[in-house]
Amino acid sequence: MSFLISLFVVLHMICWAVALGTWVAAARTRQPNKGMAHATAGALVFGIVLAALVSIxxxxxxxxxxxxxxxxxVAVxxxxVAHKKGTETPSPVWFGIPTAIIANIVIAVFV
Structure with a gap:
């Protein structure tokens, strides 16, 4: 069980890293790609599975x-929304993505 939990923690963190990395890569042009949306969704799914394993x-x-x-x-x-709107994404939505990602990581580490 310990290996399985560790595996899902790694996958969960990789998804958050990919989501934040794709946001940083697109920050200047504000042209989000599918990878950011799918990485946040993947992190959500891996997090739910991880929570279930920890609960067991x-x-x-x-x-x-x-x-x-x-x-x-919220991040997903x-x-x-940013993927759907493309370059016309409003600033609160655009800057809310990394804020939510970093908040999730900070909560995981410090709480």
Whole structure:
């Protein structure tokens, strides 16, 4: 079980890194690509699976998991809105994506 949890943690972090990296790559042109939206969705899915595995193995921090879920849903929604709008993405949506990603990582590490 420990290997499985570690594997999903790695996949979860890789998805967040790809999402943030694709945002940084597109930050100057504000032309989001599919990778950003799909990476945030992948991080959400891996996070849900990871939460389920941690719940099976012990007593997780439900408040932390709930907050991370809400922040991840916001990041996914913003990324897909940005993908749909393209270069016409409003600034709050565009800058909300990395804010939500970084907030999710900070919550994971420090809470």
């Amino acid at each position: 193995g012990g007593d997780p921090n439900h408040m932390k998991l709930g907050i991370k879920l809400v922040v991840a849903l 929604a913003l990324a897909f």
